[in-house]
């Protein structure tokens with residue numbers, strides 16, 4: 575598991591404190607909510623970069639992704655968490671819920687996301703707030719009228735002492751400036767944890783695997799994307815030529831492997847082309863991408879495999 579270490583970098587080594595504005599603030603903000611509320615879309619919109627994969631299907635975010643947003647007077651370190659699930663069907667799901675709780679415990683502030691289109695509050699995700707200071711962001715306001723959400727806001731305020739409520743649209747950008755201000759002035763005063771030009775803590779290979787996983791979500795249906803794990807087994811940077819990336823896609827059953835490969839290898843070829851194009855755009859340089867498919871029966875329930883895959 576790639577996790578942020580608050581103590582990893584010594585702030586004083588990064589920036590001369592005398593150069594910092596006296597009101598500089600920095601801290602960790604966990605984005606929490608049920609699957610598909612738009613957590614990844616929001617983080618990508620705030621960061622202005624696509625760090626977290628976004629798909630119309632729920633439960634695409636499995637890892638806790640660290641994104642860093644720095645301004646002259648602040649640094650926000652976002653922890654994007656997997657959507658909170660009602661029922662845990664696999665050990666993988668239990669790992670995902672623990673990721674949520676760990677992110678909340680590490681955070682200075684929680685950004686609780688809910689859909690403005692819902693009638694009833696999301697009480698299951700509220701149970702994971704652990705009494706931390708939190709802001710309620712009601713997302714997808716582009717789909718409803720302002721006055722329609724008032725009963726929902728009332729219901730939420732009865733259930734949790736949110737410090738602020740901000741109606742937003744992660745998709746259109748509506749009110750994201752207001753949300754940022756609400757976050758920043760609640761962060762502890764202090765110097766930044768990371769250099770100001772750093773966007774994330776994950777190495778490139780993590781994003782490469784996530785891009786391949788996103789393409790699997792786009793090109794395959796039903797259980798295939800959920801049963802697939804992508805591991806980067808070799809990543810050679812070649813200053814003289816194209817970087818070489820070897821990725822394995824692990825699935826649970828031989829039938830899933832057959833679907834991923836397709837007739838005469840056509841499906842895997844199409845996946846490889848789409849993934850390579852997006853990876854090249856992300857890295858800003860040409861690569862050679864090799865994909866192969868492996869079967870590991872029931873990997874989502876096997877502790878040892880889950881650990882070796884970074885969960």
Ligand SMILES: Nc1nc2c(ncn2[C@@H]2O[C@H](COP(=O)(O)OP(=O)(O)OP(=O)(O)O)[C@@H](O)[C@H]2O)c(=O)[nH]1
Nearest residue numbers: 610611612613614615632633634635657714744745
């Ligand atoms: N209309 C509308 N759609 C949105 C908005 N924000 C996100 N979406 C859509 O909602 C879907 C889910 O968005 P994600 O950002 O992947 O949601 P998530 O909460 O990260 O989902 P998980 O990874 O499953 O936890 C996508 O189809 C988004 O385009 C919004 O403000 N308005």
